[in-house]
Amino acid sequence: MNVPAYRVKDAARYAGTSAQTVGNWQRLRGNAPSVISGRDPNELLSYMQVIELGVVAAMRKAGVPLKSIRDARDYLAAEFGSQQPFAEYRFKTDGKQLVLNSEDLDPTVKNRLIIVSEAGQYAWKEILQQLLREFEYAPDDKGVVVRWRVAGVDEPVSIDPRVAFGAPQVSGVPTWVLRERWGSGEGLKDIAEDFTLEPHLVMSALRFEGVAVDPDRPNQWVN
Structure with a gap:
């Protein structure tokens, strides 16, 4: 899944964005993390990177700020060792913050949402309507996207x-x-x-x- 295989312009078209935007999302901004995992400038995108791109593009279309997306990615990378979290977890959004079902990260914690863009603070809320219905996840602990x-x-x-x-x-x-x-x-x-x-x-x-x-x-x- 991490073998480079997709041209940037093709991946951008799939996600409904531009090749320039893909480059911007993969670029570090000072001390801020990139939005999706980086690559060498002339390297193709892997399947996992294409899924990351598609998920982030869907979040942006839903109005989620880039800062919230960066914060979520940084938190998941630091706390759970996930290098490509937007291709591995079932994300939901209310248009402002990014949240995960707690069971996706810890099966013993039921019916909670974790606000990952606020350093993993637990939140008691009703389950939000799933935004990213076009992404299908493997039925295992990681929940990697297996079909877009x-x-x-x-x-x-x-x-x-x-x-x-x-x-x-x-x-x-x-x-x-x-x-x-x-x-x-x-x-x-x-x-x-x-x-x-x-x-x-x-x-x-x-x-x-x-x-x-x-x-x-x-x-x-x-x-």
Whole structure:
């Protein structure tokens, strides 16, 4: 999961942000920690770094300040030895602070929330509505993100390090493969038949790849 495999511009597109923002989030600010784990300038991003990026981008869209995100990451790294906490824990937010279910960190502590952006102070509150529904976690103590529904929870496109070498995919077929087949002039039904996919899955993959899909376009490919 930590093998570099993703170009920054691609990861930024998946997260709905910019390559410049990715660089800023990985850069140390004086004594302040980076927002996501760093890398060499010319190095690709790993799966775990892409998940960190996606989680942080979702938090920012929900209005969580960067300082709160930095504080949370710093706290978890110091207290629990987590180097990539935003890819390992089930985060929730109220738009101001970052919180975790206490059971995610200590199974013996029930029905509490830990405000990780305030140095781990316990808080008795109702469980907040989960923000990051597109991130699916492994059912173990760490709860590492094993799948990102990168196009949204209602879309079939996902990133899973165990499938298609971690590329965005639908039913195991990388979305870029379907984009190239469409770009060669093939029609929707022909592509779907070749990969044994429902046409709506191909359409979702092409939309994710930024393709304007005409479902009735005839097959223009010539052998």
